[in-house]
Amino acid sequence: MQAESSRAWGLAHHFDNFEQQREASYLGMWVFLVTEIMFFGGLFTAYVVYRSANARAFALGSKELDIGLGAFNTAVLIGSSLTMALAVWAAQQGRRKQIALFLVLTILLGGVFLGVKVVEYEAKIDHHLLPGPDFHFEVTEVDEILGVQEGNVQMFFNLYFAMTGLHALHMIIGIGVLLVMVVLALRGSFSRENHNLVECMGLYWHFVDIIWIFLFPLLYLLGRNL
Amino acid sequence: MQARRVHYLNVDYGVKSWLLTKDHKRIAILYLVSISFFFAIGGMMAALIRLELATPAGDLVQPDVYNRLFTAHGVIMIFLFLIPSIPAVLGNFLIPIMIGAKDLAFPKLNLASWYVYNLGAALMMWALLRGGADTGWTFYTPYSSMYANSEVILTALGAFIVGFSSIMTGINFIVTIHRMRAPGLTWFRLPLFVWAHYATSLIQVLGTPVVAIAILLVAAERLLHIGIFDPALGGDPVLFQHLFWFYSHPAVYIMILPSMGVMSELITAFSRKRIFGYRFVAFSSLAIAVLGFLVWGHHLFVASQSVLAGVIFSVLTMLVAVPSAVKVFNWTATLYKGSISWETPMLYAIGYVGLFVIGGLTGTMLATLGFDIHVHDTYFVVSHFHYIMVGGAVMGYLGGLHFWWPKITGRLYPAFWSKISALLIFVGFNLTFFPQFVVGYLGMPRRYHAYPEEFQVLNVLSSAGATVLAVGYLLPTIYFIWSMRYGERAGSNPWGAYGLEWQIPSPPPTHNFEEKPVVTTEAYDYYTLKEKRVA
Ligand SMILES: [Cu+2]
Numbered sequence: 120m121q122a123e124s125s126r127a128w129g130l131a132h133h134f135d136n137f138e139q140q141r142e143a144s145y146l147g148m149w150v151f152l153v154t155e156i157m158f159f160g161g162l163f164t165a166y167v168v169y170r171s172a173n174a175r176a177f178a179l180g181s182k183e184l185d186i187g188l189g190a191f192n193t194a195v196l197i198g199s200s201l202t203m204a205l206a207v208w209a210a211q212q213g214r215r216k217q218i219a220l221f222l223v224l225t226i227l228l229g230g231v232f233l234g235v236k237v238v239e240y241e242a243k244i245d246h247h248l249l250p251g252p253d254f255h256f257e258v259t260e261v262d263e264i265l266g267v268q269e270g271n272v273q274m275f276f277n278l279y280f281a282m283t284g285l286h287a288l289h290m291i292i293g294i295g296v297l298l299v300m301v302v303l304a305l306r307g308s309f310s311r312e313n314h315n316l317v318e319c320m321g322l323y324w325h326f327v328d329i330i331w332i333f334l335f336p337l338l339y340l341l342g343r344n345l
Numbered sequence: 346m347q348a349r350r351v352h353y354l355n356v357d358y359g360v361k362s363w364l365l366t367k368d369h370k371r372i373a374i375l376y377l378v379s380i381s382f383f384f385a386i387g388g389m390m391a392a393l394i395r396l397e398l399a400t401p402a403g404d405l406v407q408p409d410v411y412n413r414l415f416t417a418h419g420v421i422m423i424f425l426f427l428i429p430s431i432p433a434v435l436g437n438f439l440i441p442i443m444i445g446a447k448d449l450a451f452p453k454l455n456l457a458s459w460y461v462y463n464l465g466a467a468l469m470m471w472a473l474l475r476g477g478a479d480t481g482w483t484f485y486t487p488y489s490s491m492y493a494n495s496e497v498i499l500t501a502l503g504a505f506i507v508g509f510s511s512i513m514t515g516i517n518f519i520v521t522i523h524r525m526r527a528p529g530l531t532w533f534r535l536p537l538f539v540w541a542h543y544a545t546s547l548i549q550v551l552g553t554p555v556v557a558i559a560i561l562l563v564a565a566e567r568l569l570h571i572g573i574f575d576p577a578l579g580g581d582p583v584l585f586q587h588l589f590w591f592y593s594h595p596a597v598y599i600m601i602l603p604s605m606g607v608m609s610e611l612i613t614a615f616s617r618k619r620i621f622g623y624r625f626v627a628f629s630s631l632a633i634a635v636l637g638f639l640v641w642g643h644h645l646f647v648a649s650q651s652v653l654a655g656v657i658f659s660v661l662t663m664l665v666a667v668p669s670a671v672k673v674f675n676w677t678a679t680l681y682k683g684s685i686s687w688e689t690p691m692l693y694a695i696g697y698v699g700l701f702v703i704g705g706l707t708g709t710m711l712a713t714l715g716f717d718i719h720v721h722d723t724y725f726v727v728s729h730f731h732y733i734m735v736g737g738a739v740m741g742y743l744g745g746l747h748f749w750w751p752k753i754t755g756r757l758y759p760a761f762w763s764k765i766s767a768l769l770i771f772v773g774f775n776l777t778f779f780p781q782f783v784v785g786y787l788g789m790p791r792r793y794h795a796y797p798e799e800f801q802v803l804n805v806l807s808s809a810g811a812t813v814l815a816v817g818y819l820l821p822t823i824y825f826i827w828s829m830r831y832g833e834r835a836g837s838n839p840w841g842a843y844g845l846e847w848q849i850p851s852p853p854p855t856h857n858f859e860e861k862p863v864v865t866t867e868a869y870d871y872y873t874l875k876e877k878r879v880a
Pocket residue numbers: 593594597640641643644
């Protein structure tokens with residue numbers, strides 16, 4: 120039996136070698152992301168079902184969203200995926216300083232995204248578009264004839280806040296983990312052999328990014344020409 | 346006197362050594378304690394329900410209290426007992442050992458899952474102390490989201506949180522089975538217990554998040570008035586039913602698949618034979634997991650679903666009977682010409698097969714559209730799912746616990762009393778639930794605290810059976826605890842069974858294996874085992 124002291128630092132006792140440990144953590148992360156897809160999947164299903172039933176009301180809701188800010192945020196998030204990928208690359212090369220640098224950049228871009236989101240949310244609240252007793256949306260006569268009710272537009276905003284809110288929550292959790300990882304990187308906890316955390320976090324961050332890539336067209340773009 | 350052997354139980358006695366343990370075997374014990382506690386509470390709710398139903402008049406509890414009772418019974422038994430029972434206790438303890446690993450892939454995640462489970466459970470208990478929820482365990486909207494005047498949010502959030510512990514266990518098992526197998530242990534040499542847990546984990550991972558989001562939306566609707574399921578806003582309450590049953594039907598297989606895995610171990614061990622058709626049994630677990638995701642609509646036959654959808658779901662539901670029957674036939678074929686011994690775990694196994702067949706066949710009856718509409722929301726349905734969940738999952742859990750108890754504790758329990766309890770449980774169970782098939786077929790609806798007088802005889806029989814069942818459950822509690830101190834010491838392999846877990850001492854050392862095992866034989870190779878003994 121292998122003595123504990125002779126084992127490489129960072130290798131957990133129940134793994135035979137770094138490769139097994141690495142493969143296990145990647146697979147674990149992928150399976151976790153599958154659960155995330157199913158989690159968001161429930162909301163996407165609700166969106167598809169309700170949108171197909173109330174297409175015009177949802178289009179009217181879409182028009183209230185700020186497409187400029189949405190597009191800007193999309194670019195910011197894609198940029199943050201690039202810096203995250205660079206952090207993973209730096210980890211593979213064993214460049215500790217650069218890991219920290221790219222992680223900080225990722226955090227900053229994530230922060231910009233959330234900041235813009237706050238501005239957007241505030242505008243919606245000011246326009247009485249936050250679901251609840253204060254919700255108010257003027258439905259024109261023409262739209263009323265076409266079957267649109269105020270409640271149907273509110274449903275769009277229910278889903279808008281639920282979906283983007285859940286997405287933002289994932290960003291906040293991600294930023295929290297990234298902050299811890301910056302400290303770890305500066306302390307030199309990541310090495311060429313052992314940087315599973317960076318790789319796994321990369322997968323998570325790209326996943327959150329991809330969710331937004333779906334949210335943006337679904338919420339902001341579809342049916343704007345109506 | 347021999348020098349005291351250090352094993353996972355006596356390596357440290359401090360409370361901290363238990364609460365901060367990362368040893369899968371100790372975490373299994375932690376789970377065992379938790380789920381036994383909640384099983385007792387859920388059982389007490391059932392006792393009150395059966396007591397109320399002993400007479401036709403609603404004389405013991407108010408209707409509103411009765412609603413809270415059956416809700417608590419369902420929520421506790423399903424989320425806090427049945428779903429974690431076999432995976433989190435027996436699976437946790439055995440899977441690393443069965444595949445020749447030192448631990449699960451993520452020991453900290455494993456411990457975290459136990460804390461998350463208890464956090465969710467605590468929320469549910471708090472809700473219960475504040476009066477409990479009255480929606481039934483299904484939380485159907487719009488009643489749950491708009492009208493119910495009870496602790497829906499706390500109860501639902503409890504279920505939501507417990508769901509994450511289930512996901513954590515699932516991820517851990519999948520990764521462990523993929524990445525931690527000992528040299529030589531190919532997929533088709535794995536014990537079928539491991540295959541069953543692999544299939545179970547897939548369901549946990551794919552299904553649980555969907556019910557999680559559905560429950561979260563109900564809570565949001567109550568709390569923040571975001572009316573996702575509100576028809577006034579163009580929402581659809583039936584959407585909740587779809588999301589709910591997308592998980593909750595497969596959840597039945599989270600409960601039953603692990604017990605099927607236990608059965609394959611028990612039946613081979615006590616008939617001293619290889620399993621008949623290993624690959625069929627292994628793949629039938631996966632088939633059940635996959636088909637299980639395609640049948641949820643059979644809970645919506647009377648909920649505005651189109652006839653075409655109803656027919657499709659009906660046919661798909663019947664298809665599940667195929668892999669289930671494959672298992673039953675293969676177990677039976679394994680018994681054929683085996684050298685069968687009637688130890689306690691085997692009694693549970695044989696009882697299980699009988700009860701599961703009844704539960705499964707009535708399931709096929711319920712899958713038939715016309716018949717389902719006739720018995721919809723009657724005791725026929727109640728009886729059917731108790732045959733599956735109690736007759737199947739609980740019998741499997743108890744059978745497995747009796748089989749591996751000597752391995753877990755290093756002690757034997759009294760054979761006589763354990764056989765008596767197995768018998769009591771079998772008789773008590775049938776007496777409780779068989780009359781419910783009849784009374785349901787005659788038209789007694791579920792979830793009412795009073796009923797017409799002509800149903801009394803059958804209900805009294807059922808309540809009497811519940812009493813026998815309670816005694817049957819109490820006995821193991823007593824002799825298991827007794828055995829930990831006074832039970833005879835079990836050797837490493839008291840049953841003469843095959844498998845890696847029987848090749849290490851009981852109780853196992855902390856790291857399970859002194860040397861990494863190398864597997865060179867097929868699973869259940871009882872023939873070679875016998876030859877070795879003779880030689
Ligand atoms: Cu079902």
